[in-house]
Each structure stands twice: as structure tokens, then as C-alpha cells.
Amino acid sequence: MGVELREVTAADVLVFFEHQRDPEAVRMAAFTSPDPSDRAAFLVRWARILADDSAVARTVVFDGEVVGHVGRFTRFGEPEVTCWIDREHWGKGLATAALELFLRAEPLRPLYARSAVDNLGSLRVLAKCGFVAVAEDVGFAAGRGEDVEEFILRLDG
Numbered sequence: 623m624g625v626e627l628r629e630v631t632a633a634d635v636l637v638f639f640e641h642q643r644d645p646e647a648v649r650m651a652a653f654t655s656p657d658p659s660d661r662a663a664f665l666v667r668w669a670r671i672l673a674d675d676s677a678v679a680r681t682v683v684f685d686g687e688v689v690g691h692v693g694r695f696t697r698f699g700e701p702e703v704t705c706w707i708d709r710e711h712w713g714k715g716l717a718t719a720a721l722e723l724f725l726r727a728e729p730l731r732p733l734y735a736r737s738a739v740d741n742l743g744s745l746r747v748l749a750k751c752g753f754v755a756v757a758e759d760v761g762f763a764a765g766r767g768e769d770v771e772e773f774i775l776r777l778d779g
Contacts (some may be wrong), residue, residue: 625719627680627727630691634681635668637688641708651706652738652763652770671695678728682707682720689716692724694733702734703777705747717747725751725777733777738763738770745773753777 679693690707753775763770
């Protein structure tokens, strides 16, 4: 399929910033930064991620183009995965391929993920990769400006 993962570079982070400025993608992701247009805050956040030895972040490349990122960080005391693919590339199986590659290289289990209950694309990707819903929660989603129901999913073994 042409999907590869590699170390994140400073240039990649600038591409990620452009991806996360897409209003439709922000709405679908729901749980985003408060202001997707705040470049300085975005760069500070990514500097923290890349400096965190307990986090793992990878750039998703498809046919030579940076199309998103995938990673693991600690949230609520548990290891959690995240994946963002540029909306221009939705529906091509890239998120599934990227997450599968990431999970092969990431031995830590269990792993958790969260998704808005209406983000069917994200839920489909997580299910294809073996995640199962284990709980529900409601939290404020900056990407929608309101409380949003979400599934908490887990991958064992």
C-alpha cells in the first residue's frame, strides 16, 4: 500500500499543524486542542511530546507524502494510542495500515484508545486493529465546543 512510519521531524510537525486546521477533521476528532489555529501552542505541545521519553510518535508517510501521525502517550495513567490522518486521505485504509504497523513495533499491552461514539471511521480502524470497547465516558470536546460521548477501547495481548 505504500504506508511507512518514521521518526517525526520538525518539518513533519508543520505539516501536522496544517492537517489539524481542517474544521471537518477537528469536528470529527472532537477531542483536540482548544484553538487549532494557534501555531505556537501546537509547536509547544509537539515539543513536549517529542521530549517525553515515555511517549512514542511516528510520522505516517504514504507514497512519499506526510499524511499524518500515530503514537502512544500516557493519559489518565494508562498508555493510549492516537492516530491522525489528513482528511484528503480518509477512506483509503491508511489509518488502519499505519496503526497496524505501529502496533507491531509497540509491545506495550494493554493499550487504550478513545473515540467519539459518532466517529465511525476511527472506531472501524480501532476494531480492525483488535481494540474492543470496554467503557464509555463523556468529556468536553474542544473540537465541538461541547460535551461529547466517547468509547474507551482496549487492546490486550
